Amino acid sequence: MKYLTILIAILIMAIFGCAQKAVKMTPAEQKQAEAVQAGKYPPEGGERLKEGGVSEEELAARERMKGMSGLSNLEAAGKSVLLDVLFEFDSYTIKPEFFPKLDEMATALKNQRNINVVVEGNCDERGTIEYNLALGQKRAEAVKSYLVKIGVDSTRIRTVSFGKEVPVDPGHTEESWAKNRRAHIKIDQKG
């Protein structure tokens, strides 16, 4: 019985692994994928496993599936963002509230070695163009250096700064600006 379960799991991974950029996820699906990554729900399509009386092999398979299915779902979706780390004005210091999410991402990356990420540094519209190009780079570098510090291979993380050229929110309020001061982390299609 347990071998059948593992076989089904491998089949599912194979199917999702082959699906390329064509699939676009709805917000609901994306939410579920993120939840799966966080280990909250059972992997999509998989059988709900009982907690008690489970062998080590099964446990290992389950762990792999949790980490892999979440990221492989995102890979299938192509351009989904993994995380936005936000910053204070003129700062490239990572705020404490983002460390748990970065830790989670590092774990997921260590479990699935064929995925690389790109960190895009951005700024709000204030300040000078040139300085913001550099500041965006420092924001991306701050995220990269933390991930490297906790064990992710640095060759798997690219950094790109866009300065204030591509804000996610076109508004001119404090709220808009806060959203734009971000290191935008996504799966590296070129990686």
Added chain:
Amino acid sequence: MKRFKLTQALLFAMALVLFTTPGHARVYYDITATSFKKVTIGVPPFKGEAADRLRSDTTDLLNKDLDLSGFFITTPQSLMDKELTDEGVEKASIKFGNWRSIGIELLCKARLQEKDGDLAIEAYLYDTLDGSLMLAKRYRTRTDEWRRAVHRLADDIMLAVTGEKGINSSRVVFVSGTRNRKDIYISDIDGTNTKSLTNFRSITLSPSVSPNGRYLAYTSYKEGKPNLFVMDLDQHKEVYADRDEGMKTGTAWTGKATLLYTHTAGRYSTIYSLDVEKKERKVIQRNEGISASPSFSPEGTKMVFVSDMHGSPQIYLKDLVSGNTNRLTFSGTYNSAPVFSPKGDTIAFVARFEGAFEICLMNADGSNQRVLTSGGLNDSPQFSPCGRYIIYSSNKGGKQNIYVMLFNGENKRLLKFTEGEESQPKFVP
């Protein structure tokens, strides 16, 4: 017990004051810039054998050029009655008293001669006080290049009156486009002959042209990440590229064809000088954190740049001979985008001031800091080669546009080249 705590508190407060007060004298912004008196000039409609349209176009363009210069008050056509405009062009036929009585100090009269696609403009500049002749010159050109001839006349009037030519024959490089699609353009400063120098279907920024006029530097995302390129403008091909990881922006040149650019990656920012022709690159400076926008003094012995080495973006001056670096800005938490005047005596920069980002000016030693603009998001100040003008971008009115003003902030004039958002303007040498 209470007194002991109070003493502790006082000692702590003293320590705070001692350690946070900067060791230099504080400099304050001086909003009132020094002014100088403009000269009233009258340019009645040009005469001669040419189409009416050409005569009125040339007259209008000269008035516009003189207005742009910031040194003249031009006279509206409505103020000049028929008796004045019917006068001849030569001195003998001019009643200078009539011009003086309507407040005109200088008088420019011209006669056009257009034949078979060739144009000649005969121009005279008089001082109405004593009728003396300040300029008498003939300009020849193809008729379809009439604008060029008028610009030369305007520059010569500037030379006669102020001792230096104007900027009317200048060209400008700048960025134009929309959010995801920006390219580098070049244009005559009067808004004509605009053409794109890049066409990469991407975001391309930070253009600058070498002093010998041969090379264009820019940063482009055309390969998926910001890489720095130098293009030979004559051959329209790239002769240098920096594709290292990180941000590379080149913003200034020195000598004939030496580019200054910064590379931000990892912990460090590095400022390079790149001799494009010898293909030699040197490290000028490397420091932790951010350093950007390097600009050399005209003799090449000093460099200004912005850095966050003391926590917030501030402007520093490095003596390239001794290696000493001094901080120049102490007011406010954001001072950036410094650029040396070609005269070497002043530095323009951007400062966050009362919520806005303003173009400011200071002496080369950091003294006499003053605000030149008034509100909005202003950026990318650059001097004209003569040092008398500053070109910059501003988002006043909701759209990014390019403006030019005198170095003291007077006579701000909107320049328009394309329909897109325009930014990062620089005079072409």
